[in-house]
Amino acid sequence: MNIKNKNLGELEELCADIRQRIIDVVSINGGHFSSTLGAVELTVAMHKVFDVQKDPFIFDVSHQCYPHKLLTGRWEEFSTIRQFEGLSGFTKPKESDADYFVAGHSSTSISLAVGAAKAKKLKKEASIPVVMIGDGSMTAGMVYEALNELGDIKLPVVIILNDNEMSIAKPIGSISKYLSKILAGRFYQKLRERIDKSIIQKLPEGATYLAKKIEESMKLITPGIIFEEMGVDYIGPIDGHNLEEIIETLEIAKSINKPVIVHAKTVKGKGYEIAEGQHEQWHGVGPFNVETGEFKKKASAKSATAVFADALIELATKYENVVGVTAAMPSGTGIDKLMEKFPDRFWDVAIAEQHAITSMAAMAKEGFKPFVTIYSTFLQRGYDQIIHDVCIMGLPVVFAIDRAGIVGNDGETHQGVFDISYLRFLPNMVLFAPRDNETLNKAIEFSYTLNKPCAIRYPRGAFAQLDFEPSPFELGKAEVLKEGTSNKLFIGYGAGVSRAYKTEVLHKEDIAIVDLRFVKPIDSELLLKLSEKYDDWYIFSDSQKQGGVASAILEMLNENNISKVNVTSFEYNDIFIQHGDTKKVEEKLELLPEQLVNKVK
Ligand SMILES: Cc1ncc(C[n+]2csc(CCOP(=O)(O)OP(=O)(O)O)c2C)c(N)n1
Ligand SMILES: CC(=O)[C@@H](O)[C@H](O)COP(=O)(O)O
Ligand SMILES: [Mg+2]
Structure with a gap:
């Protein structure tokens, strides 16, 4: 136009x-x-x-x-x-x-x-x-x-x-x-204009030194x-x-x-x-009624963010050394509730992800247990700080990574898909993930006991609910949720567990399901045992394939000279994922359970 x-x-x-x-x-x-x-x-x-x-x-x-x-x-x-x-x-x-x-x-x-x-x-x-x-x-x-x-x-x-x-x-x-x-x-601006008109412009020609001095002193009220x-x-x-x-x-x-x-x-x-x-x-x-300003969609299930915030409130109530930050996303990360309840221990530090991480590293050194609550995509901003200030020092900072996986309508700049790949190869870092609300609670409890840097990831919106009994986390231990009679094994990580489960339900065969829980350290003992029974492994995780969960499993199998296992990754393959309703985006990526079941067959 x-x-x-x-x-x-x-x-x-x-x-x-x-x-x-x-x-x-x-x-x-x-x-x-x-x-x-x-x-x-x-x-x-x-x-x-x-x-x-x-x-x-x-x-x-x-x-x-x-x-x-x-x-x-x-x-x-x-x-x-x-x-x-x-x-x-x-x-x-x-x-x-x-x-x-x-x-x-x-x-x-x-x-x-x-x-x-x-x-x-x-x-x-x-x-x-x-x-x-x-x-x-x-x-x-x-x-x-x-x-x-x-x-x-x-x-x-x-x-x-x-x-x-x-x-x-x-x-x-x-x-x-x-x-x-x-x-x-605005008064000062007017004053400055007036001084300019009434003094500087009336100075005789050549009085540049004086004009400069007045100009400089005016800066003090600029x-x-x-x-x-x-x-x-x-x-x-x-x-x-x-x-x-x-x-x-x-x-x-x-x-x-x-x-x-x-x-x-x-x-x-x-x-x-x-x-x-x-x-x-x-x-x-979200969509709203223009006349009344009322939002149309009401959240049905409790979001992972809300579950996280409640779990952290419980932890912070129990332990006085629990502290935390958000970088300008108080309601998005649920930290607003903690800032309200513990105003001396939880902070919004503005859009300053790097500063958020490094300042929490120092708090960890001082004996506190800091939670950096952050979207997966914005954690990318603080990458050097994770390495230089947290991991090299081996400090027990917890990265609570919200919006992991596809976030929907924001699209490629906001998808939370790279965190596993960019965190997994950092020495000292522990990576684990809950599969549902109950295990998110367990993950927060467990994170308090770890004396190392760690990262927990959970999705935007609500977890799909599963019926498996939530057991406590144990460092580097995966969990067999279901044994199977076929030679196939579904391995899920985080929200990937429910996708594995839904795919299994749609499949005619009786397939074993494992919740990997830790991508680092990986449970090689259990996986090696499972390799004796199951030959075809399918990996379900909301993460980039390159450097992701299947990569970690393949590295482990290779290190142990296991070649009989075929590994298929249902992660995102070398792509910046576009915007749109999450289900439609997943359909395009052929990641819906009804599509995956055909791939497995
Ligand atoms: C690195 C980074 N951190 C956090 C965000 C999330 N975020 C998006 S907009 C926004 C607020 C920006 O405020 P302002 O620039 O004043 O824009 P306004 O919405 O007020 O016009 C934040 C925190 C982001 N987009 N990028
Ligand atoms: C522009 C921006 O970065 C944020 O406004 C972001 O879109 C928020 O995302 P959520 O809706 O997932 O909180
Ligand atoms: Mg603004």
Whole structure:
């Protein structure tokens, strides 16, 4: 859609249409709602002032990119957003040239802009990267690594800081307090403008030293001093819903040919009154009734997250040295309940996965039992910290890995499929997984007794319930759930156990089922014994095949010179898994029990 020739009134009408389209579609499909509604005017202004054909438009996290999708040829297709084989909920260059990069994890945008600006300069292309980043995403370290270089090399980059005073939950830390102070202090901005007009501009020509001194002292009352001191100009705060003000400001920012932050104050959920303001539940939503704001799907079974949180509350009540963190996902990980009950022992550290891990490593050294509660996908951010600060030291940090396996509509940036592969080869690390709610309780109990780093994984949503008696975990011990009369053996890990079980039920033969429980250390004693009885092994696990559970089993068999066993892995094979309803995605991957049973046959 070319909006360059539209006047202010037409652009305002367009904003209203965009909002309506978002409300209509997200109320049916679900999606990231309040962030995207709050970014409508900023996005329209970006498209008015910059040229998406030549200026990289970079959306941080990109969960707020729906208006951008609507403005770049995806108005009709928007009804498929986050659906299987439909539009992605995030930016995705394969979907449109207007999407500069895939994003889904936060705080990468300014680094991308720095790289893009360097490239454009070398290629002698006239182009200005434009970033949109939220206040929550400004808490992560990568942002400051990028600003550190940007303020030094001073390439032209326009950073729109979309400040709605919210992360998913309430924002945490001194950066967010600082930004709020700026928002409260528009007075200083006015004062600065007045000093500029009444003093500096009236100085006689040649009084550059004096002008510089006044300019420097004014920085002390400049709202964005922290950015200015880093070498990046600051303009703001402006009203991020006032189209005229935004367009004017972006024109200035574009013209100065230097790195600049435009600080815009916005309201999350703007335009849908029920969601307006600081309401965490409107960040990411399921289908809802537009009239009443009531969510349509009620959770039926208790989620693994809720089971985990209750188990941890019990543990923390029993043992005072139990502590824990979340990196900006308090409700997503269930840690909100622990922060409420034990405010001195559980923390939200903002979007700072690396810091979360290393700070908990130190707590472990001091004799505490820390739980790093984190989504599988976001644990990737803290990989060096796991190795360098936890595993080398052999510290008893528990990684409670939520959203393991396919997460559904968020898609490839958020699937929790790599954790086993990237953790399994780390010395000192113990990896185990519960198969259902009862064994999740047992897993948490067991984790307390381990004096080593360990990781427990569990899925998004609820476990399928199984009827097997939950026995306590014992280090490196698997469990035979059922013997069989055929020569086949089903081995499940975590939520894979229930898939193995469902497949067995559909099969005509009587097949043995083992819950592996530990992928590291693996129960070689039991598996070697089973190799005498069963020749065809099938591995069920919600994890990447390469380096995953079947890999661990094959390594063990190879080390023990067992060649008579055929191993078939029903893990994900070397693929970034796309978005959509989990069942549809699994069907496409041919991983539904009714599909697996045919493969086994
Ligand atoms: C590395 C990483 N950690 C956590 C998240 C989960 N997450 C997605 S959006 C978000 C909040 C971002 O807040 P902000 O940037 O202010 O955007 P808003 O939704 O307020 O517009 C969080 C924590 C993520 N995407 N990436
Ligand atoms: C954009 C982002 O990273 C989060 O909002 C994420 O989509 C939350 O996922 P859950 O819905 O699984 O908590
Ligand atoms: Mg925000």
